[in-house]
Amino acid sequence: MKTRVFSGMQPSGNLHIGNYLGALKNWVRIQHDYDCIFCIVDLHAVTVYQEPRELRAKIREIAALYLAAGIDPKVSAIMVQSSVAAHAELAWMLTCVTPVGWLERMTQYKAKAAKQESVGDGLLQYPVLMAADILLYQAGIVPVGEDQAQHLELTRDIAQRFNTLYGETFVVPETSLPTVGARIMGLDDPMQKMSKSASGAHHAVALLDPPDRIRKTIMRATTDSQPSVDMDSAGPGVLNLLAIYQAFCGWSDEQMRSHFQGMRYGDLKKQVAEMVVSQLEPFQQRYGQIVSEPGYLDAILRDGAARVAPVAEETVRLTKERMGLF
Numbered sequence: 001m002k003t004r005v006f007s008g009m010q011p012s013g014n015l016h017i018g019n020y021l022g023a024l025k026n027w028v029r030i031q032h033d034y035d036c037i038f039c040i041v042d043l044h045a046v047t048v049y050q051e052p053r054e055l056r057a058k059i060r061e062i063a064a065l066y067l068a069a070g071i072d073p074k075v076s077a078i079m080v081q082s083s084v085a086a087h088a089e090l091a092w093m094l095t096c097v098t099p100v101g102w103l104e105r106m107t108q109y110k111a112k113a114a115k116q117e118s119v120g121d122g123l124l125q126y127p128v129l130m131a132a133d134i135l136l137y138q139a140g141i142v143p144v145g146e147d148q149a150q151h152l153e154l155t156r157d158i159a160q161r162f163n164t165l166y167g168e169t170f171v172v173p174e175t176s177l178p179t180v181g182a183r184i185m186g187l188d189d190p191m192q193k194m195s196k197s198a199s200g201a202h203h204a205v206a207l208l209d210p211p212d213r214i215r216k217t218i219m220r221a222t223t224d225s226q227p228s229v230d231m232d233s234a235g236p237g238v239l240n241l242l243a244i245y246q247a248f249c250g251w252s253d254e255q256m257r258s259h260f261q262g263m264r265y266g267d268l269k270k271q272v273a274e275m276v277v278s279q280l281e282p283f284q285q286r287y288g289q290i291v292s293e294p295g296y297l298d299a300i301l302r303d304g305a306a307r308v309a310p311v312a313e314e315t316v317r318l319t320k321e322r323m324g325l326f
């Protein structure tokens with residue numbers, strides 16, 4: 001039997017090249033080697049307020065982006081988290097074995113909580129729900145970007161704690177990070193990770209941005225006071241542009257060095273911009289085709305949920321049995 005892979009993205013904000021290079025691109029690459037489930041985690045999105053109509057549209061947009069990136073729905077299951085009730089059910093059972101202190105230590109929680117006047121309980125529970133997503137399907141591998149590594153460590157801790165208390169129940173999953181592109185930084189500020197919720201007009205390249213906008217954003221990217229690329233002393237802005245290029249084209253470090261060493265920043269930016277535009281163009285064309293077929297997405301999401309539900313139900317049954325629940 002193939003090892004199961006589970007990963008997901010929140011249907012909030014606009015997916016950007018960080019999401020693609022950190023996660024989605026790898027999902028496409030590994031989908032034939034594993035038994036994959038790719039989820040649209042709407043219950044995670046509502047840990048901060050989402051306008052209901054926009055959320056409903058966003059869920060389908062993310063599904064279409066998965067497909068446009070090359071996830072094959074005949075091979076992988078694409079599903080919406082809230083369509084399988086077992087995610088929330090298992091989350092409660094895991095909550096009961098999770099110390100609050102573990103959750104309060106999460107850096108993403110601390111960052112998000114600092115921005116809110118009143119912190120919803122969902123924000124604290126967020127990583128427990130994420131653990132439930134993964135453990136529900138007994139996933140062995142979880143391909144994500146680096147910002148999720150701490151949540152994955154917590155998932156492992158929760159699984160181990162449950163297994164110790166109640167007996168072997170859950171597979172303890174491994175984190176899979178890409179070698180290049182695990183943490184793409186903001187183009188306007190290379191000290192901050194590229195984020196869907198950042199407000200700067202030139203912060204991110206969204207996957208559906210038109211070519212002119214992509215070029216403008218990259219040409220305005222923050223670099224440093226040097227005139228040209230020095231691979232040995234490049235600052236974070238230049239390293240970020242190089243990482244974007246390398247993650248898109250898959251070149252080795254040697255190829256990158258021989259091509260870019262000594263190149264003026266203006267030319268570097270032009271080359272990065274053309275690389276991103278040329279990679280996103282076919283992607284955007286496929287997206288356009290997918291959303292023009294009414295009913296197609298909903299059928300895929302229904303099929304995905306139907307395929308994964310028996311696995312989820314079996315894990316809930318086993319967990320209840322272990323805990324002595326009815």
Ligand code: AMP
Pocket residue numbers: 008009010018019020021022023143144145146147148181182183184185193194195196
């Ligand atoms: P999210 O946008 O939080 O739903 O994240 C979806 C996936 O994209 C997760 O696997 C993240 O780790 C990944 N991701 C988000 N931002 C970045 C980034 N700036 N660089 C690399 N990966 C990222």
Ligand code: TRP
Pocket residue numbers: 006007008009010041044129130133134142144148151
């Ligand atoms: N928290 C993840 C993020 O924001 C999304 C997510 C939810 C996820 N459940 C998951 C990722 C399970 C991997 C596995 O990126």
